[in-house]
Amino acid sequence: MTSVPTATAPSAPDAAPPAVGPIGTGSRGTRILGLVALVGIAVATYLALVSSPPDENMGDSVRIIYIHVPIVVVAYVGCLITTLGSVMVLWKKSVWWDVTAAASAEIAMVTTALTLVIGMAWARPTWGVWWVWDARLTSTAMLLLLLLGYLAVRRIPAETSTRSRRAAIVGVLLLPNVIVVNRSVTWWRSLHQDTTILNTLQPKIHDQMAFALYFAIPVALVIFAWLLVHRWRLAWMEQQLEDRELDQAISDRRAEAAGERAEDGQR
Amino acid sequence: MNDWGYVALAWGVTAVVLVAYALWVILRGRAMSRRLPPEDRRWM
């Protein structure tokens, strides 16, 4: 017996000829979205840094708020989507939502870290210190740690469905934990100090200032959407590649079994 | 450092981090898409 029964051999993913068609995670939709974002960024920057007046109390450092608030909104939306996605994974066993939760958690992590840095850059000229044990700052720092924990769970090497279920259980708790931490920290601080510090956050808002702020928030959400789509596609491809490697491993193993059998036959 | 310095710091850090992150995602996406056939990238 000389003919080795060959198992169905799909082309190995690494050895495959360079994929045809356009390369990357972009598409028509994302290019339009990206264009909208770029125009939005230009206008928002002009409104925030040039056309709007300095604040009576804060001076020019009010211009930090125009970027701070939109970034915070993105971070919160990211957490919300992560928790929503985790619920859908547990409920419907959805791969789509698993990838969405992962992509949005990573963006939320980046924007939460940015929130802290921007917040400190604002606190220093306003309050004279980089950090105060204010409820918002403290609970934002805890939010960053919760997100890091979630992403650490995602990075544990495991079979796809195992990983998605495990991450989903941690992810479902993300938003409730953020809320409980935030409430307890607020309650804790409010017992100790009055809210004079917080009052500086609510200045009398000039019309142009309000417009700069309210314009920047949707722009940030467009940027978030653009990032989310690209990150989603990247995560999706990573998952597809893992699945392909698995199919390859299964057919390798079958071929190996067939080969060994053929050797036995020759003996 | 006057107020503008802190404004520049906040805006600068945000710009650098977001651009770096976006670049990372795009470049990794390009590298990854070379290893997959188009049927796995249906958004093309």
Add this chain to the structure above:
Amino acid sequence: MEPVVHLRSAVSLLGRFPALAGVDLDVMAGEIVLLQGPNGAGKTTLLRTLAGLVPVVSGTAVVLGVDLCRDRRSIRPRVGLLGHATMLYDELTVADNVRFWARAARASPGDAEAAMGALGLDGRLQDVVVAKLSTGQRRRASIAVMVARRPELWLLDEPHAGLDGDARDVVDGLVRQAAASGATVVVASHELDRARHLAGRTATIVGGVIAGSETGAQTEVHHVP
């Protein structure tokens, strides 16, 4: 009659490695089947899959009338798995261990005592902490846990390893007795002479695929797709 084990193209993963790459296997009630094959062929994973511990990612797998692709939990109390790991708590005594696992499986207290008796673990040994047992005694305690649970499907992974001659005979006797009373047995063993003597049929597994099955002198060879 419906087979107790019915696998078609069953694929199971160890991490990201396909330990079972499409297994076809049928075992009827009351049968004793020997599973043989080289190391790394997938014997242990096959037994763990049949026990409902390892998920079946593709193909068909029905054990004791339950579809493992849908529900892996409900069959577990009905199977007994004797693995490489003894699944005993080192800090507890032999009797504590056997009684705990027996009660967990809702077996009667009498079954626990009877199982310990059958494996020579009554008397002085039953109050010894598991950490102080010899390898052979440990194996015996592990077998006693399995026997006490009165499983319908026995999955034995190298049941003779680490046992002396007398204990091996005891194990073989228990297996025959179980099969005679309607239980089904799948046993993976390197001790082919002893195991062939016990088993009515031998299935060979190579590279995560069943390569052939043999009853007495008859040999039938499956073809891989």
Add this chain to the structure above:
Amino acid sequence: MFRDALLVAGKDLRIELRSRIGVNQILPFAFLVLLLFAFALDPDSGVLDRATPGLFWLAVLFSALLAIQRAFAIEAADGNRDGLRLSGLDPAGIYLGKMTAIFTQLAVLELVLGIGVLVLYSSHVTGWALMVATCVAATAGIAAAGTLYGVVAAGLRVRETLLPLLLLPVLSPVLIGSVRAFEAARNGNPGEGWPWVGLLAVFAVAYTIFGAFGFGPLLEES
């Protein structure tokens, strides 16, 4: 479910009684933390006295990490996780059982540690009822969340490093609540402390319910 919980809790506590890891290692560690705090904060300046409630609960939190890791280490030995999955025990029962065992051990630890704090830091207490209620609610919360995140990390190569990262941020409300309640008890106005006990109780109940549902899938994924 409750039958299974009792069975598992009894088994875990019996293992603890025989191995005495808690008494011989975790309890001494908690005392060590108390001593180290005294070295770090000058006992003569009054800082130590003012910080006592916080130090007590930090010591409990760090010890709880060890107790949770120990509770899952006994299942990791020699395939016992497989044993639990094969056993036919209700996963919610296993969760409640392990949680009860951790709760019991931590309660004993808090009692001994509390006496230690009274003696070593020469603290004086008022408001016993508030303090006992705080201990019960906070410990239940720590055990409930700890058992859930413990099984997430159990059986992984990164378990020692992953568990603190996951668990400590989640337990920060428990730390805040229990420390504030203790301060209220010490300062002689327990009225301020009871709302915190309410928060701790809500936390414990919510995590117990979620944990009872989430434990099964997590036990599978290993």
